[in-house]
Amino acid sequence: MxxxxxxxxxxxxxxxxxxxxxxxxxxxxxxxxxxxxxxxxxxxxxxxxxxxxxxxxxxxxxxxxxxxxxxxxxxxxxxxxxxxxxxxxxxxxxxxxxxxxxxxxxxxxxxxxxxxxxxxxxxxxxxxxERKSARQKRAARQAAEAGHGWGGRRAFGYDPDDLPLEPEASLLRGAYKKVLSGISLHAIAAEWNRNGINTTAGKKWTGSTVRQVLINPRNAGWRSYRGEIVADATWEPITTEDTWRAVASLLNTPGRRAGTNARKRLLTGILICGRCEHPMRSGVSHTSNDPIYVCKNCHRNSRRLDPVDGLVIKLVKGFLSSPLADALLVNPNQGNLEELRNEEAGLIGRLKQLGVDYAEGLLNGREVKTARERLETRLSDIREQLINTNDQVFEGLIRTDFKWDSLHLDRQRSVIRKLFVPTLLPAGRGRPFQPDHLSIRWLPKEH
Ligand SMILES: [Zn+2]
Structure with missing residues (x-):
């Protein structure tokens, strides 16, 4: 065996x-x-x-x-x-x-x-x-006081005495905002690296280390999470509970991956091929060397990138500056926020109670499993609603004279994704791009 x-x-x-x-x-x-x-x-x-x-x-x-x-x-x-x-x-x-x-x-x-x-x-x-970690912390602090340097590693954003440390605390606050406005972790990592900001281990940032830092509950003033113990800490929070929750739920959402290094264009993976309905990629034309969108599924649809991007940007800006966009400002969940959060806290409490009931023999394994599944399903619904409530993709863009080029590529892509699905209709080879080659399906959910 x-x-x-x-x-x-x-x-x-x-x-x-x-x-x-x-x-x-x-x-x-x-x-x-x-x-x-x-x-x-x-x-x-x-x-x-x-x-x-x-x-x-x-x-x-x-x-x-x-x-x-x-x-x-x-x-x-x-x-x-x-x-x-x-x-x-x-x-x-x-x-x-x-x-x-x-x-x-x-x-x-x-x-x-x-x-x-x-x-x-x-x-x-x-x-x-838990005892060991307390002991290590004490030992590390003694070492630091004695001038031996920091044995354990301090958390990014906090000094060894658990006080918010600048500029790291401000960088964190900015990063929470960026994530909520659709900017990728990879882009945040790249920016910090460019500015010479290192991790507390003295290393360069990656999307995944930025994620780790952002989902740390200590930034919202909590001692522990993982759905089990959530206690208030003695230290000062760097961000608000709402923001932390929204970002943590967003980053824990299955299917979201840390940004990759792949070369992305405005509509890569967003533009749909009108011939086979697959998302189109970007590439370079063999004949003219111009950047193009190309379907790598049917290989029968490609177009120069610039005029397509130009038209899409015009549509987005036109929409955002029109009265129609006001609807995006009205958040349907606003009034529910408190209610949702209370329900979330209640569900976490009930999940915890299940373990206790099980240990005391009040529930058997099967009952716990069924109850847990039910509670977790509801919890994930609520967390999704909380994300939408905190959605900041359109902040500062509606009926203002913003500069499209000043937005980060990730944010530009998020804005488009929230507004419509562009499809590139097939046209004869070599024909110049015409506005009616692009079909736009506006997404009804938000307006
Ligand atoms: Zn295709």
Missing amino acids: RVGVYLRQSLDRTGEGLAVSRQREDCVKLCDQRGWTPVFYEDNDTSATKGVRPAYQNLLEDAEKGVIKGVVVWDLDRLHRRPIELEHFMELADRKRLSLATVTGDVDLSTDNGRLFARIKGAVAKAEV
């Missing part, structure tokens, strides 16, 4: 934790005794602290696929750091009839007692992590 042996470094940097080599040795011995064939999955210290554990994910996938029939781990606390992970694992173990063996003593997840034991161990492990 093949079993997954999961190894993880200790979170403790002082070295008092159990080395991976020792864990591996003990687990292999255990597999030998039982006649199991070990397959190793190993995560490192840093990723585990951040809650990202690629090897652990692989282990779950392999268990799901039936590649491994059991899991061996030195101690349960290697396997899970958060109660929710344990719940997921128990559900999987149950469904796939996984064996679980630990060097420190077996845990039978198929019995109530075994599950209870696992949960208690989980709670203890969690408390342990």
Whole structure:
């Protein structure tokens, strides 16, 4: 029988934790005794602290696929750091009839007692992590005071005493605004890099590190989130609760990826091919070297880019300066804001309560699962509405004399996406572009 042996470094940097080599040795011995064939999955210290554990994910996938029939781990606390992970694992173990063996003593997840034991161990492990991080923080502060530099890493935007630090705090505030107005994380990263702003680790920014910084709940004055504990902190928030929530929901929206380096034009991926209805790409004409939009699906539709962009920009500006655009200013959700936020808080509370009810045996696993699904569906609806409420794409653009060229490309693209879908109709080869080659479908939702 093949079993997954999961190894993880200790979170403790002082070295008092159990080395991976020792864990591996003990687990292999255990597999030998039982006649199991070990397959190793190993995560490192840093990723585990951040809650990202690629090897652990692989282990779950392999268990799901039936590649491994059991899991061996030195101690349960290697396997899970958060109660929710344990719940997921128990559900999987149950469904796939996984064996679980630990060097420190077996845990039978198929019995109530075994599950209870696992949960208690989980709670203890969690408390342990929190204690350790407090200890590390203290040690780091002592080191800083003694002039040894900062052992742990301060958060971007805050000094080591948790006070907002300029210019970082202002940069963060600006970045929240930019994200809400449709500018990509990649563009923000590029701008910070251009201005010589580094991460607190002294590195260059990427879209993904900007994202990490923005979704940190500490910027809104909270201690912790992940849907579990949300407590007020002692430090000063950099942004408002509303803004943070809107950005965090936006960035957590599945399907949104950090900006890529691919060369983008105004209508790349927005302009639709009138022949095959696929989004068109941009490229360069082989004959004239001019930039063009081209369909890489049917290969039978392409046009010089400049006149198409010119017409689209004219349409957008015309619309935004007309009385029709006033409708965009009226936010249909404005009055509901408070209500939505209350409901969101209520749902988070009920989700938390589910765990308690489960631990106390008031609900069984199936009931918790059903209830959780229902609550989470509603929660994601509400979060989407909150995003729309905070939508700032059109801020400062309606019936003002703004300069289109002064807007960032990402924002220009967001504006177009919100207004209409442009389709490039096929025309004879070599024919110059005419306005009626472009068909515009205005999006009705907002006006
Ligand atoms: Zn096509």
